[in-house]
Amino acid sequence: MNCWIFIVLSVYFFAILVNTAVIPDNDDIDKQGLYSKSDHIVILTDKNFDKKIYGQRNAFLVQFYNSYCGHCRAFAPKFKSLASEIEPWKNIIKLAVLDCSVEENNEICRQFEVMAYPTLRYLHENYVKSNANIGEKLQATDSAEKLKTQLIHKIQNEQSMGRLMFAPSLKIAAYKDIISAVNPLPKNVLYTFLIFENDNSTIGSELAFDINDYEHVMLKRVHDVSELSNVAGVTHFPGLVAVGPNLESTLLTPKIPTKQNLLKAINSFLKSKNYELPLRNIESEDNSKNLNHVKPQSLYSDAVYYSDLEKTLKTSLHTEITRHKTLSDESYLALLEYLDVLILAFPFRGNLKEYVIDLRKNLGNKNQWSGSEIYDLVKRLETKHSPVFSSNIDYIRCKGSEPKYRGYTCGLWTLFHTLTVNAAQLPGSEGARVLKAMHGYVKYFFGCTDCSQHFQDMAARNRIFDVKENDKAILWLWISHNEVNLRLAGDVTEDPEHPKIQFPSATQCPECRLARGAWNLPAVYEYLQKIYGTIITQDTKAAAAPSPISNLDIGLISLLYIFSFIILVLAIKYFFTRHLFRKRRYKHAWGKV
Template sequence: MLELLPCILFITVICSGKRVDYGYVPNGDNPTLYDAVEDPILQLDQDTFADTVYNASTAFGIEFYADWCGHCRKFAPKFKEFAHNVKEWKPVVKIAVLNCADPYNEQACAENGVVSYPTLKYFPRGSAGVQDGIEYKELNSSAVVLIDLLVERIEAEYAEQRYSNWPNIGLLGDESTYDDLWKGIPYSAHYLAIVFGENEEHHESVKLILDLSRYHNKLAIRRSNFTSKLAKIMKVTQSAVIVFKRDDSVLILNSRIGPDVHHKLENLATTGDSFLALSTTSTTTMATTTTMAPWSCKRNPDKCETLYFVSETDMLKAMRYALYNDVPRAGGNFTGHNLTALKDFLDLLVN
């Protein structure tokens, strides 16, 4: 029985820790700067830090703070804003905090070498211990800068590890056909958006992919630059988003990416409404071979129906507006060529 005692004690120590998630209320006596319910921030303590962060299936961005620290209190609103902006990235990275002013957490903070507040660290996915934490030096950064710094870490980690269950944030390379583009995308995804970023130093396309990653089973998003084969085939030379529907090589091209592209793609993923999703400026077809294939409404009338559908009410409104507003602007009576043109226009609307 005496020989078993050390093993029993060892098991007790191992089981004392636990892995926690958002909404956890940390142990300790000191007040915290963050709310477990209102803020999308995972609050850790001595009992949960190691079991939650190490060998985890996600990366972690962690702030080590002291509740009495003036710098920390000033920084807290920025960190909250940052956390709210990346809350949809939880499958990839979780945002967490640890209150080092609380004596309860003294050991965890000491092990992480925290000597000033606030201290920010990034722990890659599957970190084995404190040695894997990467410290940030930009303590007075805005939420925007913090997001960019986080994206840089995620990009670097993905480039090295290529996790299969992380969103594919790598750039397209030699893909030049329709079938190439869909390789590796879940069959449940009905749409594929390709983002050509103009200002990649701001990581906008990566942010977009991470923001919409929860819709990956409906909408896949890939990145491309202007030197890729696809960009040359599609003659894309400026920031743009191209959207394909599965089993349909017709694409919708939005020549400029506006601030509402996030909402539009989210709408496409949730409702499947391609008309509300993107403001169309041109339509063409992606080849299933290495060259562009010809396409017309005569050959593919079913595709034209979805692209150019308009209701009878819309047509009647257009006719009325033309007759009562546009026609009178010409002045006088219509004769000869002008009258023929008007008749042809009315016939077109009726047909």
């Protein structure tokens, strides 16, 4: 009986370990950065990029983005809206995204020469991997509708070059009668829909792709000025006519001929003919994020945590600076100046300072570097000076209520406020030097392209290079930060649980406001010195405890898996062989008598 209990427990333990030790498929990922599979978008990573992109029958529109870029966050809902609307086009073209803020993806972003976010690249079908093949750039428009129009024009151009010939033809032509419009009629086509529109209209092209998976159905674009429009009785445009298997025509133009109404008219007509429409395999939106949302821990809102500074510095070295294909001239000098002010004023702990000094020394050996060379140097020196960064490093005060909020942008503001205040304590005008280094960093390295341009415009308007004194440098950055907060208040990128306010708030610093609400600049200056001159070294683990399963070492799981398997085998062997051992012992005893 005890043996049976032992076996059952072993099997149970074995099953648990098998379930917990499952290693996810590296080719597919459900969510990364600003997007998930439920958005009808292909999530690309360094592990699956080649497999998903190259040699595919369909074309791709790939967005290279940066998850902490404000413009990317604002563009994401538009890209998702487009993906949802053109989901039926997936046999022809798919939308895909790659988050360049993820360190492992950085090499691909360098290969595709991505220097602005978001960057849209059209990759035609059967795309071949090559250093010269970086796709054709499309504009990140301000609406999903404009982006869709741009995409249709691109596909029309592709078909004129002999590509996407398996897709419905988007050509438009003029016809005299029904017979000439439908001929030559493929044998398997039962119903042909004629869309009468002008050459610049995209509605017919959209409809052709919307019904591309309707069997035995085709759609053709017809010039609205052709003779056929009079023959078919089309009086307003875009017009819709259905042609049956016996060339009988039916006018279907709705009163308001929008694309959606025209599509409804097509579907209604087909249903009246007992035609079975294809099922759309559209996944429902994942609402679990709203159910599982947990508000972040309440923290002192203006405090500076070392973990925020450290993670920001690591991100800048691992992903932002190394995204460049080549650094030379002004961008190279901007990098050296950034490292110099870090050495000058960063509140280093452990081996981090020696690491940054060594990095600066090595980068001074030549005046041109590729991004991949810098990345290799960064990683090599981290090994040399290990440990450099804290393990499981994460944001604390800069952590947003959702991953798409705050994070690195908050950390970068915090970093330069801290550098400016610390540099101001040194002899000379080092605070002003930090401002110049910040300008160079934002201009050449900050991943949000629109944000970078806004900052450069503001810096020129507020005369950043005229700042000479330390106290003015501190106040200049504070004024500029509040100017950005004012511009972004209420923006789609604003974290609803961390609204953009004019800081410091009256709660945090009552003496910073005068009776009529004006700023008390001496009090503000003193407050900024106190806040950014005092670094809290709270461990990130105190802010958020990690999931015990997700942080298990995979090697330990493997050992437990093997150990459990061995126990199971021994238990089964013992159960099936124990009677043999007893029999031999009994026979041996009789032999001695």
